[in-house]
Amino acid sequence: MLCQDYAKKPYFPHLSDTTEILSWINRKHRLLDEFLSYHADIICLQEVDRYGDHWRERLLKNGYESTYTQRTGGKPDGCATFWKSEKFETRQITKNSELETHEKCDLNGNVVTSSNSISKFLTNNVANLTLLKHRSSEKLVCVVNLHLFWDPSFPEVKLCQIFYTMKQTKDYLTSLSLEDIQIFFCGDYNSMPDSEVYEFLTKDSISLVECENDDGEKTFKHQITNPFGTATSLYKAVCGDEPTFTNYTKNFKGCLDYVMACNYPTSGEEKGILVSRALQILTEEQASEFEALPSIKNASDHISHAFDFDIMKL
Template identity: 25%
Template sequence: MAKPICSRFIHLEDSQDVANGSNGFKFRFISYNILAQVYVKSSYFQHSPSSCLKWKARSQAILMDFKNFDADFLCTQELDEYSTFYKSNMENLGYLSLYIKRSGQKRDGCGIFYKPSRNIRRTRLYILVHPQLGSGPGGHLRWSFEFEVHICVPNQSAGLSELSIAQLLQMEEIDYNDLVNCMSALNEIGNNKVLDLETRHAPIKELSRKHQPDDPHVRLKRDCVGLLAAFQLNDSSNHIIVVANTHIYWDPNWADIKLAQAKYLLSRLSQFKELISNKFTCIPSVLVAGDFNSTPGDEVYRYLVSASEVAPIQLRSLYAAHGGEPTFTNCTPDFTGTLDYIFLSGSRLRAVSLLEMPGPESADVIGGLPNHHHPSDHLPIGADFSVLQSP
C-alpha cells in the first residue's frame, strides 16, 4: 500500500507557551479503529480495490502504520488476530499490550499498546572552533566543545540505552453487557428515558419475558467492551495517567443504548480514577480514546463533554479544543463523518501537536476507505502531549 498523504503531526500555535511550563516529558498518544479483518467483506466495501482488502496486505499496512506512528500509547478498536499476529509483532517493536475481546462469538476487541521504554542512541558531537590569528598565545588556538545528543529511535538495536516511558500500575476491563445487571438501566431503557446509574448495583429480580428486540435485556446486550489502565510516567514527578479505550455500539437507531454505554463508561472511569487517586495518593490525568459511533452534536457526544454535574467526570475533546473536530474520521461512500475522539481531563497534560487529518478533497481519501493509502475505513487520530509541572 502507498503511504498516506496526510501522516504528520502539526505543531500547535501555543506549543511554546506549553513548553515553558513543561517539566520536559512528552509522549505520543494515538487512537485507531483498524477495521477487524472479520468485517472486511467485498460486499461491504465494493468501492475498495480488492487487493486492499486481503489480510496479508492489510495486516502489513496496519503494522507499518503502527511503526510509523512511533506512539508511546496506541489505543486500537476492532482489533482481531491479536494473539496470532499483533501481540508478537508489536512486541518486536518494543510494545507491551492489554487486550479485551468482545463477548459472545465476536472475534475482535479493544487493545492498548504501550512502550515501557524507548531506545536512546547516545552520540558525541564535537564542534571545533578556530579563533582568529593572534587571539591567544602562539597565534592559533583551537577550542573543542563536546555535546551529548540523545536521539530517540523506535526499534530495538544493540548498543542503545533505554529511556523509561511508562509503567503499568493497574487495569480493569469493561463489558457493557454488565448493564443488564443494572436495575436502573433496565427501567430507563424500557421506559425510553435517560439512564441513571446511581443504583447500578441494585439486585435484579428474575423476570419472565420473551427475548424480543424491544426487551431491555436484549437491547443492552451488544457485546461491546473497553479497557481502563493506569500508567505511571517517568517524568520528574512520576505523574500518573488513566487511559480508557472503548468501542461504543454502532446502530444509529439505538441511541438510547449508546448513551447507556457512554454513561456506564464514565461511571466506571470515575470509580477507577478515584481508586487510583486513593491507592497512589495522586491526582491522575485522564485520556479517553475510542470509536464512539456518534457524531459531534449527538446525545452521546454532548453527554461526554457536558461540563456539568450530570457527568461523573468532566472531559474535553482534544481536537475540538484546538480548532474543531475533524471533518471526518470514517470515510465510505455510504457514510462520511466523525466517530472517533480523544477526550481528556485534568490540568497537567497539554497537547503540543496534533496528527494532521485529510480534507474531503485529499487524494488519499477520494472514493472512500479502505484504499491503497489507508488500510481501514477509519482514520487514526492523535497528539503529542507535554506533562506540565505540578502546581
C-alpha cells in the same frame, strides 16, 4: 483498525479489487507501517482481531507492551492498548469492562424490564482500562480504550455505555486512592459531534427527554451528570473544531472517533493537559482519491488521531 472478519466486499462496494486492498497478507503490513510511523508512546486500537497470534508480538518487537480485551458473545475483535515500555510501566492490573447487561447500561437502574428493551443493550461491546506510570515524571496516566455500539438507531444505548464506562472508571480510581491522575478516553464512539454522547462528554450534565420502550412503557426522564465534570476533545483543543470526518465510506462520512481528556482532582490542585500538536486529518480530496476508504493507501475505513502533549499542573 477494521477487523479482518469485517473486511469484506459487501461492506465496501466501492472496491473493485478486494484482494489487494482487503486481504490480510497485504493489510497487516500496511497497518503495522502506519502504527509505527507515528512513533507514539501510547497506541489505542479498536476492532482488533489476531491480537494473540500477530499484533502482540509484532508490536512487542518494536518496544511496546500491551493489553487486550476481546468483545463478548463470540465476537472476533476487541480493544488493544499498547505503550512504550521505556516510557511507561504498568501501575495496576488492567480492568476490563463488558458493556452488555441492562444493569450496567440502564441509566435508571431497574426501569428497563421488558425482554425486548433489555436485548437492545446486549451489544457485546467492551472497554479496556490501563493505569500507567510515566517513568521520568512518575505521573499516573489512565487510558480507557473503548468501542461503543455502532447502530445509529440506538443513541440511548451508546449514551448508557459511555455513562457506565465513565462511572466505573471514576469508581475504580477512587477505590485506589491515587492522586494526580490524567485520564484519557480514547476510541470509536460511533457518535457525531451533535450527538447526546458528545454532549454528555463535553458538558457537566445532560437532560434526557422522556423515552418509551418497545412495549410503549415510559422508561426514564431525568438528568445525568458526567462523573468527571467535563471532558476535552484533544483535536478540538488544537484545531478549534472536530474534523469533518474520521470515517469515510461510500455510504457514510462523519466524525466518530475522539480522544477525550479528563482531569481527576484528588489532591485539591488544578491539573491540565497541554496539547501541542495534532495529526493532520486527511482532506476530502485525499480520502476520496479512490472514492472511499479503505483504499490502496489507507488500510482502514477510519482515520487515525495522533497528538503530542505534555502532562502539566496549571
